[in-house]
Amino acid sequence: MSLATLTAPLVLAADPLLDGAIGPGIVGIVLIKVVLAFTLLLVSVMLMVWFERKLVADMHNRIGPAEAGPFGILQTLADGIKLFFKEDLIPDRADRVVFKLAPYLSLVPAFLVFSIVPIGGDFSGDGTVTWFGETTYLQVADPPVGVLFFLALSSVAVYGVMLAGWSSGSKYPLLGSVRASAQMISYEAALGLAIATVFLTSGSLSMHEIVARQVSGSWNVLATGVVPFLVFLLAGTAELNRPPFDLVEAEQELVGGFHTEYSSLRFSLFFLAEFMNVITMSAIAVTLFLGGPAGPILTDTLGWVWPVFWFSLKVFVFLFCFVWLRATLPRLRYDQLMDLGWKVLIPVALGWFLLIATMNVAEDLGWPLVPVILAGVAVLLGGASLLTGAIQKARGDALAELADEEVEG
Amino acid sequence: MGYFQGFAVTFRKLFEKRVTTSYPREKRAKPDRLHGRHVLNRYEDGMEKCIGCELCAGVCPANCIYVRGADNPDDAPVSPGERYGFVYEINYLRCIHCDLCVEACPTEAITETKLFEFSFTNRSDAIYTKAELLVDDETGRPRQLPWEDWREGEDEMTSAWMRATSPSGDVTYSGRVAWSGELGYGIRAPEVGQAGDGDEAEGGSA
16 A cells, blocks of 8 residues: 555645556656745745845836846845844843844745646646656645645745734834734635635635636636725735834834844844745745736747746736836825725625626526525625625724714813 | 816827937036136136135135235236235135126136036145136136046136136126236137127027
């Protein structure tokens, strides 16, 4: 009896590579994939930092980094080396253990999320590539609970930010981390609800399956009716603490936010995690909504290059948009941020989720689709008007109370 | 679409021309009348213009000029007059480049050049002595010190302000030569266009 059949009912990462006997060759391939993903992510973070600075500079009519290497492309490397040699400070009032732990709590989830993203593979077939005579997926692991894994890790990343601020023993980091936990937790709800509609249309949590379904049908961005995609983008931007939702490290108010007290290598770990998260969030968005590596295979020779190319292209569009947002929009006020999260994104995501669920049920039970949709939309509009009414009533009451207090005082 | 206009603006900027110059690799041309470091001028025959009257030191608001006058030796006079400046020092850690010394000077001995990019590394280098300030006795050009960054043509127009604002800056005197010649240049031509005749910068204000 082989190892694979023993573990079959408990399989945590489905991959044709792991069917059958596991020899040293297969372990080697797995190791190669891990190292490849690791270096790919690190190099792309390096390029992303450079790209962001260069693009923002272009949008501001500046030049940006231009001294280190051609077009300043080695600027990130230079900065990294500089940070490495800086003094590593720990404040007197810091909680030393947690202070040292926090950067890794930020960094490790950022790395791990990327391991479930399929970055290539011919999805017009079964989405595999063949290396050294072995058939495998172009992703480090494909757990059947892939998307839950992503949600879990992005929650763990909140701990990194929160503990960093708390353990610094200083007021600005504390304020930054309080903001961070409130923001990331409330936007995670909207993020999860937006992703839940993807489960409904794809019928699977595995990233590989989700991509495969999109190739046979239409991309999830259309299959789920665009709205969850937009909610995902907004909530994702907030989850990343990117502008215009970067209240966590609002320089003008909180110095550096949660990482004010960090310096040297520990600071660079936060910085690395932040940019890595931008890339992985883009990769997740591409996988969930835009068909991942799916795209036409244009040549027979080197056919495996094309899916990787389409994937990179799609991710690049997202990265461009993130930088574009940063160059254009001013930061939200804190109450605006909370309003957007709780009063707009979560209700919209929840309503849309219910609508899609109703349609799925109607399809299963053979109900006529048009009346069901009409009824669903009517119910949602009713709910929306009730919610708006409640919000306006609450606001009116609060204003009246305020006016009374002013009269008395 | 008001919300999205901002995105169009930032996107358009991507393709606009940059105005940044990569200083110090490239420099933009300096205005003719820029107030940089001083020079002590000579007459066309090589005589020094400075007569050691100390008016510049008296008028200096930053107290950065130190002058001592002395009688010209009979056998080898330094300046055409009775006396000459035998010590002349300017401390560039104090100088504010206000040009009052240039206005005060009765003989146009001291003028300001366009040079201002120096990086001396100790305080004694910051004090320019007479030998450093005085123009070269062959060409009449300023002397370059090791810590000064010069580019082609920046050592010209060393008395532009003088010729631009002839007595009290009165435009009716524009174009009238009221200054003496300089070594290497002779009597310099007046700056054109101050009365508004074809000069864009003045815009016909006369």
